[in-house]
Amino acid sequence: MSVRDDIAARMPGGDAGLIVATLATAYILYVLAGVVLGYDLRGQLNSLATLTFYIGVFAMLSLALNLHWGYTGLFNIGIVGFMAVGVYVMALVSKPLYVAGGAAQVGGLGLPLIVGIIAGMVAAALLGFVVALPALRLRADYLAIVTIAMSEIVRFSFLSGELQQFQLLGTRVGFGGGSGLILDFVPPLEALFRSVGLWGVYLGFVDATKVIVPTNPKPVVDGLIYGLLLLAGVTVFFWLLKRTGESPFGRVLKAIREDEDVANALGKDTDRFKIKSFMLGCALMGLAGILWLMPQGAVTPNFFRPRVTFFIWIALIIGGAGSNTGSVLGGATFAALLYQGPRYFQNLVTTVLPNLDSPPGFGQAVGPLISQLDPVPFLLYTIDSIRQLQLVVMGLVLIWLMHNRPEGLLGHRKETASVISLSRPKAAAAATDGGSADGDVQTDGGVDVADSNGGVDDE
Amino acid sequence: MGIAETYSRGREFAIERPFALVLGVIAAYLLGDLLLGLVTGQTQFADIGSLVWDGLMRGLVIGLAGIGLSMTYSILNFANFSHGDYITAGAFSGWSTTYLLAGLGRADIGALVLVGAGGSVYGGTLGIGMLSTPLAVIAGIVVAGGFTILLSLAVDRTIFKPIRDEGGITLLITSIGVAFALRYLMQFVFGSDVRGTTAQPPSVGLYLVDGTVFIDAHDITLLVIASGLMLGVHLLLQRTKLGKAMRAMADNEDLARITGIPTERVVRSTWIIGGGLTGIAGYMFILWKGTLGFNDGWLLLLLIFAAVILGGIGSIYGAITGGLVIGLTASMSVLWIPSAFARAAAFVVMIVILLVKPSGLFSGRSTA
Amino acid sequence: MSDASQPVDEVATKVDEGALGSFASGVQTTEEYPLRVEGLRKSFGGITAVDGATFQVESGSLTGLIGPNGAGKSTTFNLITGMIKPDAGTVTFNGEDITGRDPHEVANRGMVRTFQIARELSEMTVLENMMLAPQRQRGEELWRSVLPGVRNDVREQEEELLERVWEVLDFFDIDHIAEEYAGNLSGGQRKLLEMARALLTDPDMLLLDEPFAGVNPTLEKKLLKHIHELREQGYTFLLVEHDMDLIMNNCEHVIVLHQGRVLTEGTPNDIRSNEEVIEAYLGGNV
Ligand SMILES: Nc1ncnc2c1ncn2[C@@H]1O[C@H](COP(=O)(O)OP(=O)(O)O)[C@@H](O)[C@H]1O
Numbered sequence A: 001m002s003v004r005d006d007i008a009a010r011m012p013g014g015d016a017g018l019i020v021a022t023l024a025t026a027y028i029l030y031v032l033a034g035v036v037l038g039y040d041l042r043g044q045l046n047s048l049a050t051l052t053f054y055i056g057v058f059a060m061l062s063l064a065l066n067l068h069w070g071y072t073g074l075f076n077i078g079i080v081g082f083m084a085v086g087v088y089v090m091a092l093v094s095k096p097l098y099v100a101g102g103a104a105q106v107g108g109l110g111l112p113l114i115v116g117i118i119a120g121m122v123a124a125a126l127l128g129f130v131v132a133l134p135a136l137r138l139r140a141d142y143l144a145i146v147t148i149a150m151s152e153i154v155r156f157s158f159l160s161g162e163l164q165q166f167q168l169l170g171t172r173v174g175f176g177g178g179s180g181l182i183l184d185f186v187p188p189l190e191a192l193f194r195s196v197g198l199w200g201v202y203l204g205f206v207d208a209t210k211v212i213v214p215t216n217p218k219p220v221v222d223g224l225i226y227g228l229l230l231l232a233g234v235t236v237f238f239w240l241l242k243r244t245g246e247s248p249f250g251r252v253l254k255a256i257r258e259d260e261d262v263a264n265a266l267g268k269d270t271d272r273f274k275i276k277s278f279m280l281g282c283a284l285m286g287l288a289g290i291l292w293l294m295p296q297g298a299v300t301p302n303f304f305r306p307r308v309t310f311f312i313w314i315a316l317i318i319g320g321a322g323s324n325t326g327s328v329l330g331g332a333t334f335a336a337l338l339y340q341g342p343r344y345f346q347n348l349v350t351t352v353l354p355n356l357d358s359p360p361g362f363g364q365a366v367g368p369l370i371s372q373l374d375p376v377p378f379l380l381y382t383i384d385s386i387r388q389l390q391l392v393v394m395g396l397v398l399i400w401l402m403h404n405r406p407e408g409l410l411g412h413r414k415e416t417a418s419v420i421s422l423s424r425p426k427a428a429a430a431a432t433d434g435g436s437a438d439g440d441v442q443t444d445g446g447v448d449v450a451d452s453n454g455g456v457d458d459e
Numbered sequence B: 001m002g003i004a005e006t007y008s009r010g011r012e013f014a015i016e017r018p019f020a021l022v023l024g025v026i027a028a029y030l031l032g033d034l035l036l037g038l039v040t041g042q043t044q045f046a047d048i049g050s051l052v053w054d055g056l057m058r059g060l061v062i063g064l065a066g067i068g069l070s071m072t073y074s075i076l077n078f079a080n081f082s083h084g085d086y087i088t089a090g091a092f093s094g095w096s097t098t099y100l101l102a103g104l105g106r107a108d109i110g111a112l113v114l115v116g117a118g119g120s121v122y123g124g125t126l127g128i129g130m131l132s133t134p135l136a137v138i139a140g141i142v143v144a145g146g147f148t149i150l151l152s153l154a155v156d157r158t159i160f161k162p163i164r165d166e167g168g169i170t171l172l173i174t175s176i177g178v179a180f181a182l183r184y185l186m187q188f189v190f191g192s193d194v195r196g197t198t199a200q201p202p203s204v205g206l207y208l209v210d211g212t213v214f215i216d217a218h219d220i221t222l223l224v225i226a227s228g229l230m231l232g233v234h235l236l237l238q239r240t241k242l243g244k245a246m247r248a249m250a251d252n253e254d255l256a257r258i259t260g261i262p263t264e265r266v267v268r269s270t271w272i273i274g275g276g277l278t279g280i281a282g283y284m285f286i287l288w289k290g291t292l293g294f295n296d297g298w299l300l301l302l303l304i305f306a307a308v309i310l311g312g313i314g315s316i317y318g319a320i321t322g323g324l325v326i327g328l329t330a331s332m333s334v335l336w337i338p339s340a341f342a343r344a345a346a347f348v349v350m351i352v353i354l355l356v357k358p359s360g361l362f363s364g365r366s367t368a
Numbered sequence C: 001m002s003d004a005s006q007p008v009d010e011v012a013t014k015v016d017e018g019a020l021g022s023f024a025s026g027v028q029t030t031e032e033y034p035l036r037v038e039g040l041r042k043s044f045g046g047i048t049a050v051d052g053a054t055f056q057v058e059s060g061s062l063t064g065l066i067g068p069n070g071a072g073k074s075t076t077f078n079l080i081t082g083m084i085k086p087d088a089g090t091v092t093f094n095g096e097d098i099t100g101r102d103p104h105e106v107a108n109r110g111m112v113r114t115f116q117i118a119r120e121l122s123e124m125t126v127l128e129n130m131m132l133a134p135q136r137q138r139g140e141e142l143w144r145s146v147l148p149g150v151r152n153d154v155r156e157q158e159e160e161l162l163e164r165v166w167e168v169l170d171f172f173d174i175d176h177i178a179e180e181y182a183g184n185l186s187g188g189q190r191k192l193l194e195m196a197r198a199l200l201t202d203p204d205m206l207l208l209d210e211p212f213a214g215v216n217p218t219l220e221k222k223l224l225k226h227i228h229e230l231r232e233q234g235y236t237f238l239l240v241e242h243d244m245d246l247i248m249n250n251c252e253h254v255i256v257l258h259q260g261r262v263l264t265e266g267t268p269n270d271i272r273s274n275e276e277v278i279e280a281y282l283g284g285n286v
């Protein structure tokens, strides 16, 4: 047991407490940075909303990956492909019908957003099935190669001119090719609140927030509420996966991860379990992709580069594969420190030093450093290139983790795979006590068993 | 053999090897489609000739880079996802050298070293080519190989070696970290623009039935260098003690340890040979296609994996054959499907191979 | 798919009668020879590990399968249980041809094996290992495990299973290590766990591959005793063991495998006096 487990144990509220504490720390850091920057309230709220958004999506995605890798031992490095299929199918179903001369080059089927979301998840699950059916029998490293190849096939397909637009059910739809799709359906929050008849109430609430944010509070409030919805989504994912793990189904998954042959020899149709686990995880990845891109207004295929998959893997490994709590913590830590952190830092610097021109390339940055020992251009270039360097840092973090803490922050968490606590039921405990009192434990134990069972059968 | 027997055999075959049957049908259909195209004049022989040549060139690059991947895959037992970025690193180091030698005195040294980052200098303007600046190109090839050897040895020493016993998946994940760190470090230094690197090389046109297939000087350079290196590796593995040791290691690492082959030396040799070939493959790839960007190696990597798996992990002949098949598939698939799906077609070939014969074409013959 | 389509009630009954239910009720096997192996053959590259093995195992018997190292005993087990597919030959279990079936299908039909090198699921506790074994658990359907409401059925069954699990743990006297991770057990304890786990699948027949290797003599005695008890309840055992004495003292029928073929078979006395066996085993060292 690791030191971190003790921390979790001593934490008020246990795992939930740990998650809340981590989130709180992240928020406090961001608020403090905002204070240093002299952000006004609006700026602060916006930065918190963005942070919450990324914590939400990365936590969801790393939970879904935990089902694949942590629970079942399926090495999926094509996550982004399932996200893409989820989003694109959702767009196809829910974008409004095509009207000539509109902003959108292609339309959708004009069905409600919820139908689109479900269709997206189903499509992602089906893609999972198509990949899983042949590939699950393969070694982990082969599955890795197949899944990443699949995700690239998906990206190329959405990039291709052939699928840019086509006719479906008599209307002009499509995936938009390289220029992407405008997500011109009703904004998700509006759709949600309208569907429960609370849109008016929500607008009233937004209006009330003018006390805090005097001018145009809606984008700010929208951002915060959407962030909160994502956190609710994380809770649902967590609940779902916890129940999945703590069940006979999860027990078989765990056994497959440990030694598939044994599970098979014990009568479990391991392929079926793996396919189900894979499909469920893929559906969740599709959903997470939808929730990530839905509010962005547009989607392009090149968003779905393998690097997003890489982000999710780092998040999971930071937290510790196998543990749901770890997945959430990893997602949050990754979002706050590695993903948003450097960008935030860049904002910080450009806000504090707004008028400095960074050199256009590495040459101009290094030149002065070599010839005049002037580090300023190099530093500026570094700050300016933070989005690339961020990936270098992530790569190094991953290497460091694999060297020093492959089991992640939470250590090797072993959550019991059963619906109930497995300690000895009271009645049985009494029976054995009687048996062992006789001294000759072995024989009596055996006979006891036979007897007590005979009794049960007689009833 | 009676008809009934033939029928029942066929049925048995169809039931036992459904994939093989489906594949056969698909292959027959594609071939028929192609022949029909030729007969009706929709497809030209010369077009096919050009595509075959293009595929062959691409296949040589993939095969050359694939040897290194295949060797590390079998001897060190992990799929090295940073291999693609070794290719890019080789390309940048080599092209930096070529630019420097070809453009010295004609452009700013910084711009040359950074391979014309940000459009500061163009390979075309410098007139770079195998025939126009042969020394610069050859020096570039040597540096590409040498630098990649150093890089792969350094990465192995600091990153892979300490966790070599942790198992293939740990190493695989780590190599993804290496890949990203390397790739974006290169982007940081060399910028993200895709630059043209060569002047138009002279070419000869070969008349083929109904048109001309053009073959340029860089195609020939690639052909000569790649075949030469492949032959060299073949001789090395077959004729030298080191080669025998490496083959033994690929077959069974424990056995090799017991029989006293200095495994660390073999591992180092693997990186040296693999790294050298990979770096040179990277350089030749750029010379052949005439453009260079920081993503080139990564984009090639999945095709290389496809080739290596297709050929059978651990077999260098498999890697070469697999490379040619994948290269030809990627190039020739446009005869049947839209070009946007050419790369996808190569992946599909790989996936199909994994289904039908997961051990690859040259299975069971490690590094031989 | 057959599992899923089975009516719920039937599934439930199967489990209810499972595991220890059969301790008392005995196992019903209709066939006189539940396991028949004919002309089984398997080569690995150049080595023919099993070369036309033919034998049968009598219902309710404790049959020994012996042979020198490398004779092909474990491979035979692998072939029978579907872990590897034979090049030729057939395996019939309870009158059904199960040649080349997947291991889980074989296990579902009531034949379960243990492994020569115990394959515990090391990051699962002993209890989790045991709870895994019973067949056709309701909660193995994902939706039942997840949806509120139906999950109560799963919980109920888990409680029943748990009781049986503890009974079996007591029976094998490994209840004191129930909460341990299986990876932390000693070699002997792993063997016990494997056998206990196999038993919980409610098999008709158990194939035990060197169950006593690494087990101390006291434990070995105890295990043997359990095996005899179970056999009396109607279980059929096929036991691989290379300790001749053990086999001779405990099995009523012995099959000798040599270089992948059945060299001879018979009662322990027959075997003991068989020249060929002595030759095969001792290579003329007598
Ligand atoms: N998977 C395998 N690959 C190659 N050879 C094998 C494999 N399994 C078993 N063998 C070989 O088959 C022969 C029989 O092995 P085995 O069945 O384990 O014997 P036993 O259990 O009787 O000691 C041995 O020579 C062994 O090396």
Ligand SMILES: [Mg+2]
Pocket (backbone or CB within 6 Å): C073, C074, C075, C116
């Ligand atoms: Mg054996």
